[in-house]
Structures are given as structure tokens and as C-alpha cells.
Amino acid sequence: MSVFSVEDVSYSYGSRKALDHVSIELGAGRFCALLGPNGAGKSTLFNLLTRLFVTSEGRIRIAGHDIAREPRQALARLGVVFQQPTLDLDMSVERNLAYFAGLQGLSGKQARMRSAAALERLGMAERAREKVRALNGGHRRRMEIARALIHEPAVLLLDEPTVGLDAPSRAAITDHVHDLADSGLLVFWATHLVDEIREEDEVVVLNKGRVLAQETAGQLAGSGSLTEAFVRLTASGEAPPPSVLTGAEAGR
Amino acid sequence: MTNGMANDRARGMGAYVVALQAITTREALKFLNQRSRFLAALVRPLVWLVVFAAGFRAALGLSIIPPYQTYITYEVYIVPGLCGMIQLFNGMQSSLSLVYDREMGSMRLLLTSPLPRWWLLFSKLLASTLVSILQVAVFLVVAFLFGIKMPPLGYGLVLPALVLSGLMLGALGLLISSTISQLENFAGVMNFVIFPMFFLSSALYPLWKMAESSSLLRDICALNPFTHAVELIRFSLYGQFNGMALVWVCGAFAVFFAGALIGYDPARGMIRGKG
Incomplete structure (x- = not known):
């Protein structure tokens, strides 16, 4: 479906x-x-x-x-991770998540549980209280993915x-x-x-x-590589x- | 989560309050983290109160005009105008942060929330207004310590007036932010909005005083919504009701906010194409 x-x-x-x-x-x-x-x-x-x-x-x-x-x-x-980072750098990881949860209409215990679970899934639980500015680029991205999952999108x-x-x-x-x-x-x-x-x-x-x-990448690439197929198509x-x-x- | 639960969450009234809380908390934390902004917001009106007003006290004679029932010093006269100035600067500062948020991408987060856009933008306005009221409260305390005292009841009655004037000035900032595509353009707009609005108002001089030098200037001041915001604050501080000022402030808020909603409407507004 x-x-x-x-x-x-x-x-x-x-x-x-x-x-x-x-x-x-x-x-x-x-x-x-x-x-x-x-x-x-x-x-x-x-x-x-x-x-x-x-x-x-x-x-x-x-x-x-x-x-x-x-x-x-x-x-x-819908959960979205934009190309451009959309984090408040001077706020903690958990504050950023709480803000997003609020925008989704999630509050209190439910928001905290979902945020904690999302951070856990991304291996970020121990960074929850750190300011986003202290995170490297990879961790910031992970955090944005965790945030996009808080409201359990389809x-x-x-x-x-x-x-x-x-x-x-x-x-x-x-x-x-x-x-x-x-x-x-x-x-x-x-x-x-x-x-x-x-x-x-x-x-x-x-x-x-x-x-x-x-179609699938395998079908698109066929016997060649996906890069070749992509270059030829475009x-x-x-x-x-x-x-x-x-x-x-x-x-x- | 089931589809139905998602729909309930998107529709439920509780979600509106939760989003308002989240936006307000973020604005308050951002403001408290920016100590220099807090200091500037306080120092600016105090300089006007202590330096400017002291110099003008001798030069400007004020007759008894409503809501005052006796002769007042110039310092007393400009306090409501300086409360308005704090809110005017705060409204513009908030709109500057909206342009920044848009350039940095944070605005996308707000605008892709499942809640209606009008509510999200109104929540932004309300949060910014609450921050401005916090600044006004601190200013009034400092003014009190300088010996500029209002009737005790006035400190409570001014609150609804500050909410309305803050919303109106915030809505103006929101409208301006929807027309600005780049952060660099904002400084110029600030100069063309803040200074004319402040100086062409009753914040520093009563309108009758302005009429003595130019009736045209007086008429312009009378048409300035900021004048009415200042008068609403002034009358409220003295426990009096100014219906005309209330109508002006509410009307200006409705016009500015409607314009801002059009500006932020993805189908019609000027935001279209700016991302």
C-alpha cells in the first residue's frame, strides 16, 4: 500500500x-x-x-x-531532516528536542520519553545535556534524525x-x-x-x-555501475x- | 502510532497550548542567554530617562493634559513612551531573529509543524510580547528606584495594555520580516521604521506641543499607531481607559497580522521562493 x-x-x-x-x-x-x-x-x-x-x-x-x-x-x-541544519546551537540537545516535540503537540512525560528513546536509538543518550554547539557535524545530524522521529512519522x-x-x-x-x-x-x-x-x-x-x-538501484545499474547509469541518464x-x-x- | 492518533494530535486543542509553551520557552531562553541584549534593552530607555529627560526638563513646559491631574516633570511624561520604545525595539529585534531563523533554516522547523501557521506565528508574537513585558517590568522597577512612581494600581492595569501594544508592534515586525529576503537588508528597514515611528509619536512630546511647530507633523503623529500604543500605556498606568487608543492598537494589530499571514502563506506570500 x-x-x-x-x-x-x-x-x-x-x-x-x-x-x-x-x-x-x-x-x-x-x-x-x-x-x-x-x-x-x-x-x-x-x-x-x-x-x-x-x-x-x-x-x-x-x-x-x-x-x-x-x-x-x-x-x-511526516518527519523531515533539512539540508540546512535547523538546530539552536546554544541550547542543549534535550531542549532542542523538547522544542520540536512541543511544535508537534507532544508535551511532558510523553515528549521526554520519546526524546530519550530517539536519542538512545541514535546512540546519543549520553549527550542529551550538552549544548548543540559542542557536538560535531555527524552528531548534530544524528540528533536531527532523532528529532525527526519523535512524533513517530510514517x-x-x-x-x-x-x-x-x-x-x-x-x-x-x-x-x-x-x-x-x-x-x-x-x-x-x-x-x-x-x-x-x-x-x-x-x-x-x-x-x-x-x-x-x-526502480531499484540494482535494476537501474544492470551489469554496469549505478554511477554510469546515472551519468548516462542525466x-x-x-x-x-x-x-x-x-x-x-x-x-x- | 496510528493515523487516527496523528490526526487527534494535529487537531487537539491541547496541542495548541503545548506549542505555545514550547515557542515561549524557546524565546525566553534565547533572551536570557543573550545578556547583552537584555542589558541593551534596559540601558537604552534608562539613558533617555536619565540623560535626555534631565536635559529637556527645563526646556519643555508641560501643561496638565489627561491622564495627568497635576503638573508633572518631563521624566514622568516620557516613561510610557519609553515603555513603548522597549516594545518597539523588541518587536523589531524579534523580526530580525525571524529573518535570521529563516536564513539559518530554523524557520522551516516552525512552518512544517502540523499546527496551523496562523497559530504558530501568533505564538511567536505572544512569546516576543512576554519577553518585552519582562523588560518593561524591569525598567519600571528601575524608574521607581529613581523616584518616578506611578499609582500602585497602574502597575497592574498596564499589563493588558502592554500585551496589546506588544502584539501590535510584534505583528509589524513580523510583517516586515516577511518582506525581507536577506539579513543585510534588515538594518535599513529598522532605520526607516523604528526612528520615524518613535520620533513621530507622542512618546517624547505631547501632540499639542507638536502642533505648535507644525500641524502637519501633529497629524502624522496622530496617524502613527505607535502614538496610540504609547497613549494606551500612559492612560493604563494612571488607571484610565482610552477607547480611541485601544481601537487604533487593535485595528493596527489586525492589519499588520493579516499582512504577515499573507506574507508567510506559501501559496500567496512574499516568502514564496525564499524558502
Whole structure:
């Protein structure tokens, strides 16, 4: 069953089309990478998914709720990690989490329990009382992921969450988020780094505002590498015919 | 969590109060962490009170005008205006932090909460107003220690007036912040808003005094919502009701807040495209 669907969505900045009839459908327990070069329209799509932007062209559903008609119900089922850090650096980790829990309508004991559990899952429990400014980039990102899970969303959106992190931190975060997908969460992860994607992951290739492919990384890569498939798809800039987008054909 | 529970959480009235508490706590902690801001907020009106007012005491003669029932010194006259000034600066400071939050990304966190945007922005305003009232309270205590005393009842009655004037000035800051795309642009706007609003008001001189030099200036002052905020504070401090000032402050709040909501509406506002 689909917990996340984008149906025929378009968006323009003035005369420039940023998204052009984009459609994506995903079920629970999947890790889906939104793969696209810079300027592909990934951030615009994320802004629409989080209702920072709205469009009249197309429809977005989160856990069955149309974000245009039931924005509050849809946002309540969505966890988001933005590309840009959104932490109060001079407040403690637990204060940051309490603030977010409050914005989600969670208070008191419930908020404290959820925050503690989220930090525990990310191996951050012992840092709860530290100021965020004292954490390194990797730990700040982990904390943002923990925060995005406090309200137990059905869908977790991450917009290039590993930008600026060293290799071990990137690997740790990628592994952890894959584990979350294995536990039943739908993870939608925007990136332009193919090494963060596993063979069984779903991949949506976005370029110049258009979806060029949606299938597993293994199918997309075929006998070649995912990088080669990605470069070939995005270099042409045009959606290839369906035969090119499936299996070995795409990977050659 | 089930879908139904998420819906309940998004709809429940308790969630509104929880979000308000969270936003207020964050604003209060941020303010208390910024000791220099607290100090500046206190020193600024005190300089006006101690230095400026002392110099002008001899130059300015004040007749008996409502709400005063006797001759007053200039220091006494400008206290309500300085309370308004604290709130004016605080309102602009809050809007500056909104622009900063937007540039740094924190604003996204607020705007993607499942609660209605109008409530989130109103909570921001209320939190900022409470911070400004804290500053006014400390200022009034210091003024008291300097011998500038109000009727005891006035210290309580001024509270609702401060809430309304704080909301109105905060809403103006919110409206301005929705039109600013970069932090660098904000300083200029501050100069074009704070100084004209403060000097073209009844904060430093009564309107009749202004009319002596220019009737046009007096009319401009009378149309300035800040004048009415100051008068609302002034009358409340002396236990009197000023209906006209109340209508002006409430009306200006409604206009500024409606404009800010349009500015922060992702479908219509100027925030569209700024992220």
C-alpha cells in the first residue's frame, strides 16, 4: 500500500519550470533515494512535500492525506531532516528536542520519553545535556534524525543529510537510516552521491525537473555501475523510452 | 502510532497550548542567554530617562493634559513612551531573529509543524510580547528606584495594555520580516521604521506641543499607531481607559497580522521562493 504519492506535480519559478509532471509512488518499509544532479529540482520537491511551497498542479499524499486539503494531518505523519541544519546551537540537545516535540503537540512525560528513546536509538543518550554547539557535524545530524522521529512519522524525508560530513559519519548515518527503513518506515532520501545507495534500494532519478527513472538501484545499474547509469541518464536530459529504464538495459 | 492518533494530535486543542509553551520557552531562553541584549534593552530607555529627560526638563513646559491631574516633570511624561520604545525595539529585534531563523533554516522547523501557521506565528508574537513585558517590568522597577512612581494600581492595569501594544508592534515586525529576503537588508528597514515611528509619536512630546511647530507633523503623529500604543500605556498606568487608543492598537494589530499571514502563506506570500 502506498504511504507516499506524488501525482503529476509541476512547479515553476516564474517562467522557469522547476518540476515538470513529476509522479512518484512509494510503500512502507522502503529506502528510496531521490537521485539528481544539482539543480534537478530535488529541493523544490522537498519544499512542496513539506508544504513550504504549494502548487495547484498535481497532488501530494502523505499516509493517505492530501497535503493541499489536509495539511495538518499530512504534516503530522511526516518527519523531515533539512539540508540546512535547523538546530539552536546554544541550547542543549534535550531542549532542542523538547522544542520540536512541543511544535508537534507532544508535551511532558510523553515528549521526554520519546526524546530519550530517539536519542538512545541514535546512540546519543549520553549527550542529551550538552549544548548543540559542542557536538560535531555527524552528531548534530544524528540528533536531527532523532528529532525527526519523535512524533513517530510514517515517512522520513532527508534532504542531502550527509553534506559536509566525513566518510565514517556518512556511513554511520546511511546505515542507521537504512535500519529505520527495515523497521517499517518509508525513507525518502535526496542525494547526488550514489555510494549512499544500496542495490535493493528504490531509486528515483530526477533531472531538470523530470523523473527519468524509478526502480531499484540494482535494476537501474544492470551489469554496469549505478554511477554510469546515472551519468548516462542525466547527460541526455531527456526521459528515455521505457525499455531503457528497466533492468540491464539501463545499466549498460 | 496510528493515523487516527496523528490526526487527534494535529487537531487537539491541547496541542495548541503545548506549542505555545514550547515557542515561549524557546524565546525566553534565547533572551536570557543573550545578556547583552537584555542589558541593551534596559540601558537604552534608562539613558533617555536619565540623560535626555534631565536635559529637556527645563526646556519643555508641560501643561496638565489627561491622564495627568497635576503638573508633572518631563521624566514622568516620557516613561510610557519609553515603555513603548522597549516594545518597539523588541518587536523589531524579534523580526530580525525571524529573518535570521529563516536564513539559518530554523524557520522551516516552525512552518512544517502540523499546527496551523496562523497559530504558530501568533505564538511567536505572544512569546516576543512576554519577553518585552519582562523588560518593561524591569525598567519600571528601575524608574521607581529613581523616584518616578506611578499609582500602585497602574502597575497592574498596564499589563493588558502592554500585551496589546506588544502584539501590535510584534505583528509589524513580523510583517516586515516577511518582506525581507536577506539579513543585510534588515538594518535599513529598522532605520526607516523604528526612528520615524518613535520620533513621530507622542512618546517624547505631547501632540499639542507638536502642533505648535507644525500641524502637519501633529497629524502624522496622530496617524502613527505607535502614538496610540504609547497613549494606551500612559492612560493604563494612571488607571484610565482610552477607547480611541485601544481601537487604533487593535485595528493596527489586525492589519499588520493579516499582512504577515499573507506574507508567510506559501501559496500567496512574499516568502514564496525564499524558502
